[in-house]
Amino acid sequence: xxxxxxxxxxxxxxxxxxxxxxxxxxxxxxxxxxxxxxxxxxxxxxxxxxxxxxxxxxxxxxxxxxxxxxxxxxxxxxxxxxxxxxxxxxxxxxxxxxxxxxxxxxxxxxxxxxxxxxxxxxxxxxxxxxxxxxxxxxxxxxxxxxxxxxxxxxxxxxxxxxxxxxxxxxxxxxxxxxxxxxxxxxxxxxxxxxxxxxxxxxxxxxxxxxxxxxxxxxxxxxxxxxxxxxxxxxxxxxxxxxxxxxxxxxxxxxxxxxxxxxxxxxxxxxxxxxxxxxxxxxxxxxxxxxxxxxxxxxxxxxxxxxxxxxxxxxxxxxxxxxxxxxxxxxxxxxxxxxxxxxxxxxxxxxxxxxxxxxxxxxxxxxxxxxxxxxxxxxxxxxxxxxxxxxxxxxxxxxxxxxxxxxxxxxxxxxxxxxxxxxxxxxxxxxxxxxxxxxxxxxxxxxxxxxxxxxxxxxxxxxxxxxxxxxxxxxxxxxxxx
Numbered sequence: 291x292x293x294x295x296x297x298x299x300x301x302x303x304x305x306x307x308x309x310x311x312x313x314x315x316x317x318x319x320x321x322x323x324x325x326x327x328x329x330x331x332x333x334x335x336x337x338x339x340x341x342x343x344x345x346x347x348x349x350x351x352x353x354x355x356x357x358x359x360x361x362x363x364x365x366x367x368x369x370x371x372x373x374x375x376x377x378x379x380x381x382x383x384x385x386x387x388x389x390x391x392x393x394x395x396x397x398x399x400x401x402x403x404x405x406x407x408x409x410x411x412x413x414x415x416x417x418x419x420x421x422x423x424x425x426x427x428x429x430x431x432x433x434x435x436x437x438x439x440x441x442x443x444x445x446x447x448x449x450x451x452x453x454x455x456x457x458x459x460x461x462x463x464x465x466x467x468x469x470x471x472x473x474x475x476x477x478x479x480x481x482x483x484x485x486x487x488x489x490x491x492x493x494x495x496x497x498x499x500x501x502x503x504x505x506x507x508x509x510x511x512x513x514x515x516x517x518x519x520x521x522x523x524x525x526x527x528x529x530x531x532x533x534x535x536x537x538x539x540x541x542x543x544x545x546x547x548x549x550x551x552x553x554x555x556x557x558x559x560x561x562x563x564x565x566x567x568x569x570x571x572x573x574x575x576x577x578x579x580x581x582x583x584x585x586x587x588x589x590x591x592x593x594x595x596x597x598x599x600x601x602x603x604x605x606x607x608x609x610x611x612x613x614x615x616x617x618x619x620x621x622x623x624x625x626x627x628x629x630x631x632x633x634x635x636x637x638x639x640x641x642x643x644x645x646x647x648x649x650x651x652x653x654x655x656x657x658x659x660x661x662x663x664x665x666x667x668x669x670x671x672x673x674x675x676x677x678x679x680x681x682x683x684x685x686x687x688x689x690x691x692x693x694x695x696x697x698x699x700x701x702x703x704x705x706x707x708x709x710x711x712x713x714x715x716x717x718x719x720x721x722x723x724x725x726x727x728x729x730x731x732x733x734x735x736x737x738x739x740x741x742x743x744x745x746x747x748x749x750x751x752x753x754x755x756x757x758x759x760x761x762x763x764x765x766x767x768x769x770x771x
Contacts, residue, residue: 324365324390326356326424340419351419357390358424360530364502366390366420367528367761390420390528392502417764422470425530430455436493438533441470449633457536458632460488462729463640465633470529475728475766476521476697478705480544480573480600480635481537483681489520489697490686491535497527500761504530509693518752520695521741523728525749525768526756543608544573544600545626546638548586549619551593551665554578555657558676560618562652565703570681572611574599577641577675578665586624593665595619598638598675605629641673643707645715646730647722650703652676659717663708671710679703696745699725728766737766747771 329335330353339354357363367390425440428447432455437448446465452458462472462479477488485491495507495516505527507516518526549557554576561576568574577596582588597615601608608627616622628634649656664671679702687700694700702723707730708715726739738746746768753760754770763769 324362325358329354354419356421360388363390363528364388364392368392435536441529443469456540458539465636483570486682486686487697489695494533496531497529499527500757514752521697523766543605543629547597547622548624549595553619554595554661557618558657564614571602575677579673641709645708648702648725656721663714671714673709675707677705
């Protein structure tokens with residue numbers, strides 16, 4: 291452990307691994323044996339390392355520990371527990387993970403786990419921020435079509451490693467998103483209608499639990515824990531590696547087409563008519579946007595209708611599948627559809643929803659609300675996106691039964707994401723199911739809405755078995771039964 295600058299604790303203790311004569315706080319001192327750098331308030335690395343991805347969060351942890359292995363994580367978590375501090379966990383290696391967990395527990399800290407920070411919803415004020423961003427290794431086994439990754443890996447790393455073998459992961463819309471948080475939260479991506487949620491492809495998870503144990507969860511070992519990890523978020527331990535299936539997809543046909551916003555209501559009405567007949571190979575969403583992005587050739591400030599799509603087949607199949615929507619939309623203002631390597635899906639983009647709701651159908655009132663939200667100059671929302679679910683997402687519940695992970699509400703047909711204030715989505719809410727999806731849930735107080743009642747009961751029971759004191763609670767928290 292290296293601590294660059296620290297304040298002297300009242301008892302004058304020093305920590306092993308520090309520079310000669312360096313004096314540290316009791317919190318940092320409890321991390322004796324921790325392998326990575328430790329930063330405390332006032333040192334040169336503290337502010338840079340405590341920063342959250344989301345600008346509205348300004349975490350002030352008691353210290354920041356950059357782990358290098360599971361042992362470090364174990365130490366930090368057990369130390370946090372003993373001192374009663376609250377760590378947010380971002381480790382860099384399996385040994386660091388174990389070290390940090392043990393330290394957090396010894397110190398009485400309460401860890402909040404984060405990998406790349408995309409899913410952070412609660413700041414680690416006064417706690418221990420354990421970073422896993424250095425644990426970003428990716429290993430692909432092409433014979434088994436499997437990837438094994440560290441918790442700090444991002445989807446771009448996995449896509450690049452899998453592509454030479456004609457394989458692709460169930461990644462999201464952006465290659466910069468972290469694999470671990472995305473997968474533990476469910477993971478809805480461009481190939482979900484074909485292959486299910488990212489969580490459905492999970493084969494193995496190595497993690498450190500609240501009591502400092504290193505556990506491997508698979509379909510045959512710690513089965514309840516394995517079920518819970520496939521959608522239950524970071525509630526059950528600190529992940530040190532994941533193993534998941536890759537899929538035989540090398541190229542796709544997709545992109546974004548822009549049309550006049552005046553056709554939005556007609557296209558959404560046609561969308562609901564043909565949704566049940568669209569092939570699973572097609573992922574598609576219809577957006578109403580206050581103005582088109584730069585570079586599309588559409589005049590600034592002009593509202594548009596956009597159709598975003600990815601088809602895992604060839605161009606002909608993709609164009610036939612999209613034909614009903616294109617006919618309803620008319621001549622495109624900009625046609626960005628093209629055949630591309632799977633990695634190209636990262637250029638299609640997505641919206642950052644401030645509100646996300648699920649729907650079983652699209653009545654006229656919902657169509658009108660979507661158009662009103664973003665379909666005119668000065669509209670309250672920048673965009674409103676209607677996305678098609680179904681396909682393998684729904685089939686997983688039927689095929690796997692009770693063993694299908696708890697991710698999402700698999701019986702819904704659509705999601706609607708709104709990039710705008712609450713009032714922009716107010717007219718949609720009376721028609722929504724009331725459910726949510728963990729990856730898109732900004733309000734940690736609504737975690738219960740991400741699960742069916744039966745799945746939530748089971749998650750709480752598993753939480754009681756693996757974390758009865760709710761040590762991991764600075765997250766989308768599931769409380770123990």
